[in-house]
Amino acid sequence: MSGTPSNRSDRLWMYATMVKSRHFEALIKPAYFEGKTPVFNMAKGPLPGEMHLSDGQEPCAVGVCAHLRPGDTVTATHRPHHVAIAKGVDLDAMAAEIFGKASGLSGGRGGHMHLFDARVNFACSGIIAQGLGPAVGAALASKLRGEDHVAVAFLGEGAANQGAFHEALNLASVWKVPAIFVIEDNSYGISVAKRDCTAVERNSDRAAAYAMPGHFVPGNDADAVHRVAGEAIARARRGEGPSLIEIETCRLEGHFMGDAEGYRPEGEVDRLKAEDPIPAYRARLLSEGFEGAELDKAECEARAAVDAAFAAARAAAYPQPEEAFAHVFA
Amino acid sequence: MSSPDAPTTTAPARRLTIARAISEAIGQEMERDANVLVMGEDIAKLGGVFGTTTGLLDKFGPERVRDTPISETAFIGAATGLAAAGMRPIVELMFVDFFGVCMDAIYNLAAKQCYFSGGQVTCPMVLMTSVGGGYGDAGQHSQTLYATFGHLPGLRVVIPSNAHDAKGLMLAAIRDPNPVVFMYHKALQGMGWLGTVQRSITEVPGTDYVVPLDKAKIVREGSDLTLVGLGLSVHQALDAAEKLAGDDVSAEVIDLVSIAPLDRETVRASVCKTGRLLAVDDDYLSYGVGAEIIASVCEAGITLRSAPQRIAFPDIPVPFTPVMEHFVLPNADKIVAAAQHMMEPSAND
Numbered sequence: 001m002s003g004t005p006s007n008r009s010d011r012l013w014m015y016a017t018m019v020k021s022r023h024f025e026a027l028i029k030p031a032y033f034e035g036k037t038p039v040f041n042m043a044k045g046p047l048p049g050e051m052h053l054s055d056g057q058e059p060c061a062v063g064v065c066a067h068l069r070p071g072d073t074v075t076a077t078h079r080p081h082h083v084a085i086a087k088g089v090d091l092d093a094m095a096a097e098i099f100g101k102a103s104g105l106s107g108g109r110g111g112h113m114h115l116f117d118a119r120v121n122f123a124c125s126g127i128i129a130q131g132l133g134p135a136v137g138a139a140l141a142s143k144l145r146g147e148d149h150v151a152v153a154f155l156g157e158g159a160a161n162q163g164a165f166h167e168a169l170n171l172a173s174v175w176k177v178p179a180i181f182v183i184e185d186n187s188y189g190i191s192v193a194k195r196d197c198t199a200v201e202r203n204s205d206r207a208a209a210y211a212m213p214g215h216f217v218p219g220n221d222a223d224a225v226h227r228v229a230g231e232a233i234a235r236a237r238r239g240e241g242p243s244l245i246e247i248e249t250c251r252l253e254g255h256f257m258g259d260a261e262g263y264r265p266e267g268e269v270d271r272l273k274a275e276d277p278i279p280a281y282r283a284r285l286l287s288e289g290f291e292g293a294e295l296d297k298a299e300c301e302a303r304a305a306v307d308a309a310f311a312a313a314r315a316a317a318y319p320q321p322e323e324a325f326a327h328v329f330a
Numbered sequence: 331m332s333s334p335d336a337p338t339t340t341a342p343a344r345r346l347t348i349a350r351a352i353s354e355a356i357g358q359e360m361e362r363d364a365n366v367l368v369m370g371e372d373i374a375k376l377g378g379v380f381g382t383t384t385g386l387l388d389k390f391g392p393e394r395v396r397d398t399p400i401s402e403t404a405f406i407g408a409a410t411g412l413a414a415a416g417m418r419p420i421v422e423l424m425f426v427d428f429f430g431v432c433m434d435a436i437y438n439l440a441a442k443q444c445y446f447s448g449g450q451v452t453c454p455m456v457l458m459t460s461v462g463g464g465y466g467d468a469g470q471h472s473q474t475l476y477a478t479f480g481h482l483p484g485l486r487v488v489i490p491s492n493a494h495d496a497k498g499l500m501l502a503a504i505r506d507p508n509p510v511v512f513m514y515h516k517a518l519q520g521m522g523w524l525g526t527v528q529r530s531i532t533e534v535p536g537t538d539y540v541v542p543l544d545k546a547k548i549v550r551e552g553s554d555l556t557l558v559g560l561g562l563s564v565h566q567a568l569d570a571a572e573k574l575a576g577d578d579v580s581a582e583v584i585d586l587v588s589i590a591p592l593d594r595e596t597v598r599a600s601v602c603k604t605g606r607l608l609a610v611d612d613d614y615l616s617y618g619v620g621a622e623i624i625a626s627v628c629e630a631g632i633t634l635r636s637a638p639q640r641i642a643f644p645d646i647p648v649p650f651t652p653v654m655e656h657f658v659l660p661n662a663d664k665i666v667a668a669a670q671h672m673m674e675p676s677a678n679d
Contacts, residue, residue, distance in 0.1 A: 048466025
């Protein structure tokens with residue numbers, strides 16, 4: 001995508017990609033509950049295990065990834081779908097992986113928290129703050145090779161309290177590598193509110209401790225993320241070093257599917273849904289000269305791609321059990 | 331490990347899950363001993379992702395029931411400092427898989443504090459952590475890592491197979507002057523959102539009692555072979571023993587309860603009687619619990635009627651897709667097949 005802030009094609013792409021991501025999660029929901037009713041048992045159904053949906057956090061993914069190329073590296077979290085989709089991870093293979101099928105990104109070995117697509121340099125992990133070190137490494141590789149690729153590590157606000165966060169930021173700054181650390185602040189680490197576990201109000205302030213620019217992006221706004229990320233990524237490509245970006249976002253669903261969310265203040269989810277960034281973005285685009293028809297068309301195409309990916313994933317074959325022993329070593 | 335000053339209660343035994351038994355034990359000990367406190371991620375308002383601290387925040391307040399940041403190195407390190415200062419911290423590492431971010435605090439701090447200080451400074455802390463897979467949570471949320479912890483001198487490591495033992499072991503663990511790694515298996519925990527082996531839900535006395543941290547239990551007597559398990563594999567071994575009984579094979583089942591220290595004598599005495607040994611656990615095979623059990627028997631020079639065997643998780647990461655995961659996990663059928671093979675005359679050389 002072009003690096004020009006908020007140009008027309010980027011904005012249309014961001015809108016369509018947010019819709020695509022939201023639709024992906026919308027199809028996950030009923031599939032996840034198959035086999036899990038009337039008695040919820042995480043082990044059952046076509047999508048066993050934990051499932052962390054990204055509804056609400058789409059602006060973070062699209063605003064950053066609009067500036068990225070396949071050669072740039074992204075590491076994401078246990079809540080990875082929106083970022084994976086925005087980074088251009090193969091949608092069909094991603095859906096198949098989440099369903100544990102042989103045609104999945106990793107042949108069913110990884111599942112939803114361990115999506116890897118080397119074609120576009122995307123990886124994610126179930127361990128908090130684990131992706132930061134690898135992003136520093138990818139950025140260093142780019143620098144050593146004289147390339148202008150950057151590496152972006154996405155993390156939640158809870159991960160900013162892990163040692164790995166502080167070590168990685170310091171290292172990235174000392175080595176002046178083209179890394180961008182993107183905090184998706186959705187206010188909660190599972191049940192624990194940020195205000196109850198984080199000493200600073202703004203994690204972007206912590207950039208000062210590592211001599212790098214720190215940006216705070218309020219409002220869960222794709223355009224605002226796009227502008228700030230564009231600057232940080234361009235700076236990194238110029239060889240001027242890492243940046244930290246903190247994005248105020250929200251989680252419209254539970255930490256994982258099945259979360260009773262008793263820790264939320266009453267009415268919070270309703271309020272957040274009323275501020276859903278996707279319809280708000282559509283309204284803004286319409287007010288700023290986009291045609292309803294072109295947005296509808298982009299939406300339709302996005303949904304159709306997801307529908308096709310899910311249909312193929314469901315129809316795909318499971319791997320042979322013995323395949324469990326493949327790929328332990330190269 | 332008796333507790334003469336424990337509050338006496340006349341509460342009758344009730345059937346509890348392991349989760350409820352753990353939270354009851356912690357609550358009772360917090361009442362008895364003001365030095366006990368509990369810390370971890372989501373343990374206060376949420377009551378623990380695996381229900382280990384349900385109700386404790388309401389009862390004891392946020393000073394003694396502390397939600398932590400996602401900062402395991404800091405809060406487990408802090409627990410060693412609390413312990414050195416005479417407190418009795420209980421900390422939860424939500425999944426044992428997360429030990430990677432904080433192992434230094436566990437094995438270089440907690441495990442060595444007593445030794446390095448020549449016994450001046452002890453480390454009476456409990457590190458409780460969930461283990462086990464089988465529900466499609468993939469390779470960073472499904473490991474057991476028993477042997478990893480059992481391998482490190484200075485740590486006690488226990489794994490209850492049922493609610494009765496869970497409560498008594500937790501009370502013993504809190505009172506023990508050493509760091510105790512208290513592993514609870516997700517397949518036994520009794521959470522509403524995960525399947526639970528029903529046999530793990532047992533009568534639990536409301537009273538104060540301890541289960542020793544260093545004693546294995548014979549949970550089924552038999553004469554033809556000894557099945558040794560811990561946590562979930564105890565139940566798989568019991569299921570297998572039931573099936574084997576139908577084939578006139580009498581299997582004795584041992585619940586290790588603890589792997590550090592390991593009650594080698596109970597295992598040896600059983601194998602002396604049966605002459606056959608099959609060890610079962612769901613940790614990685616190599617350098618594992620089964621290897622240690624078999625070595626303990628072989629080193630004692632016990633005459634065996636067939637070569638000792640082990641069933642464990644193969645030396646691969648835990649795969650996500652259920653077709654692979656259930657293919658490689660131990661289960662009762664695999665135990666039965668291995669046992670039947672051991673009973674064949676050709677195996678008895």
